[in-house]
Amino acid sequence: MTTTCTITKAGRCDTYGRPLLVGQSYTSSDDEIRSLWQAGFCSVTDAPTIFEAPTYPYPQQIAAIGVPFCILPGDGSTTGLQFTGSAGAFTLSAAILANAWNLLKGAWCYMPASFGGSAYPAGWYWAVFSGDTAGTLYVNTYSSRVPVRPASPTNFPVNLSGRLNQTTSEITGPSGFLIPGGALGPNGAIKAYLRTLGSNGATNKYLRLYLDATQVGQIGPITTNPNAEYLVSIRNQGSEALQCNSRTSYVTGVGSVGGTVSGAPEYSSVDTGSDKSFSISLQNNTNTGSFILLHADATVTYGA
Amino acid sequence: MAKLTFTGPTREADAEAARAAAELAGDAAHVHVIPAEKVIRVYTGADVVTFDPRPTVSKWQFVQACAAAGISEAQLDAAVALLTPKRQRFWRLGPPIDRDNPFSSRLRTNLTPVPTPAAWNAIFLAAAALDPLTV
Numbered sequence: 202m203t204t205t206c207t208i209t210k211a212g213r214c215d216t217y218g219r220p221l222l223v224g225q226s227y228t229s230s231d232d233e234i235r236s237l238w239q240a241g242f243c244s245v246t247d248a249p250t251i252f253e254a255p256t257y258p259y260p261q262q263i264a265a266i267g268v269p270f271c272i273l274p275g276d277g278s279t280t281g282l283q284f285t286g287s288a289g290a291f292t293l294s295a296a297i298l299a300n301a302w303n304l305l306k307g308a309w310c311y312m313p314a315s316f317g318g319s320a321y322p323a324g325w326y327w328a329v330f331s332g333d334t335a336g337t338l339y340v341n342t343y344s345s346r347v348p349v350r351p352a353s354p355t356n357f358p359v360n361l362s363g364r365l366n367q368t369t370s371e372i373t374g375p376s377g378f379l380i381p382g383g384a385l386g387p388n389g390a391i392k393a394y395l396r397t398l399g400s401n402g403a404t405n406k407y408l409r410l411y412l413d414a415t416q417v418g419q420i421g422p423i424t425t426n427p428n429a430e431y432l433v434s435i436r437n438q439g440s441e442a443l444q445c446n447s448r449t450s451y452v453t454g455v456g457s458v459g460g461t462v463s464g465a466p467e468y469s470s471v472d473t474g475s476d477k478s479f480s481i482s483l484q485n486n487t488n489t490g491s492f493i494l495l496h497a498d499a500t501v502t503y504g505a
Numbered sequence: 506m507a508k509l510t511f512t513g514p515t516r517e518a519d520a521e522a523a524r525a526a527a528e529l530a531g532d533a534a535h536v537h538v539i540p541a542e543k544v545i546r547v548y549t550g551a552d553v554v555t556f557d558p559r560p561t562v563s564k565w566q567f568v569q570a571c572a573a574a575g576i577s578e579a580q581l582d583a584a585v586a587l588l589t590p591k592r593q594r595f596w597r598l599g600p601p602i603d604r605d606n607p608f609s610s611r612l613r614t615n616l617t618p619v620p621t622p623a624a625w626n627a628i629f630l631a632a633a634a635l636d637p638l639t640v
Contacts (some may be wrong), residue, residue, distance in 0.1 A: 323517065369540065424634040
């Protein structure tokens with residue numbers, strides 16, 4: 202990067218040894234101009250701000266989401282989650298995967314409105330699994346930004362009962378992560394490293410990545426082998442408002458290969474020159490299965 | 506087709522009604538719940554984002570999906586025999602098979618009867634749903 206200054210005092214030379222003259226406009230590397238400015242030999246418009254402006258030579262973290270987000274199973278009749286009538290205690294009709302509960306000793310679980318015969322609204326509720334088919338749901342909810350583990354989860358003041366009738370809609374999970382305008386530059390990229398879990402069956406499970414309301418990435422449909430991890434990217438194309446994104450990714454793990462361009466979100470035109478909100482959604486199109494985002498790590502690499 | 510946004514305390518019922526109405530009319534529908542914004546968006550018809558997934562599958566997954574679709578191994582072998590020696594070797598060595606690889610396109614047109622492109626896509630999707638590690 203270069204900066205332009207106006208020489209205000211004689212006594213310094215450029216890199217070829219030629220004297221810098223008072224009043225001369227001089228453009229050179231940021232470091233050299235900063236050195237001249239600090240020594241009082243030049244003035245720089247917007248100094249010192251220009252020297253303190255953030256640069257992005259290394260990947261900058263957007264989101265590190267370590268708490269799982271779960272869509273638990275429940276068809277409302279025979280399969281999935283059943284509240285047992287003791288605060289938020291529940292059982293599952295079958296393990297998500299054998300031993301999966303070891304990864305779910307604290308997770309945000311989506312509940313549709315009026316779950317468990319209650320008047321509670323839909324949302325992401327805290328749950329702690331105590332075995333492959335047992336756990337407890339708590340009143341604590343997640344709304345947006347960095348998800349954290351509640352220090353002291355609060356029990357439901359009512360006894361939830363009955364079977365869960367889970368939605369098959371797409372649900373926004375972790376959300377509200379700011380990508381400052383200009384953080385990518387015209388050639389930068391967002392990389393998202395994701396880890397999933399879920400029921401091993403022919404239900405279609407999806408993860409989708411968003412910048413504001415525009416979908417910029419998709420993983421799935423995932424059917425079998427959902428215990429997996431993925432790396433997908435959103436890359437500016439010499440413009441802050443044109444992106445080349447990963448091809449839809451499947452098990453396992455980076456954007457897939459192909460001989461066609463299958464459409465959005467393989468490409469997008471989001472203006473990353475202004476602030477954008479990054480979010481991830483989950484969907485399971487059959488409510489007898491489950492789908493879980495175990496971890497997500499998204500970073501921005503600046504490209505000038 | 507529409508992009509509908511529902512807010513307020515009746516948003517869930519309203520969104521469900523919109524989804525059901527679209528599907529009753531024969532349109533596709535997609536519901537996106539955004540809890541943090543207390544918003545539900547319903548996309549219908551042409552506004553539903555659609556994808557054309559073209560998974561790459563193992564040879565076992567592919568042959569099994571073909572069998573499930575009524576294409577026997579003998580039919581596949583006959584179609585492969587019409588391919589170039591290079592492509593026959595590719596098949597014999599058990600490669601990952603991509604829907605858009607010219608190999609699979611030629612294999613499709615060599616089959617009798619020739620599966621439609623839609624049927625061929627469906628075979629690859631069915632193949633991708635098979636567990637490649639567990640039989």
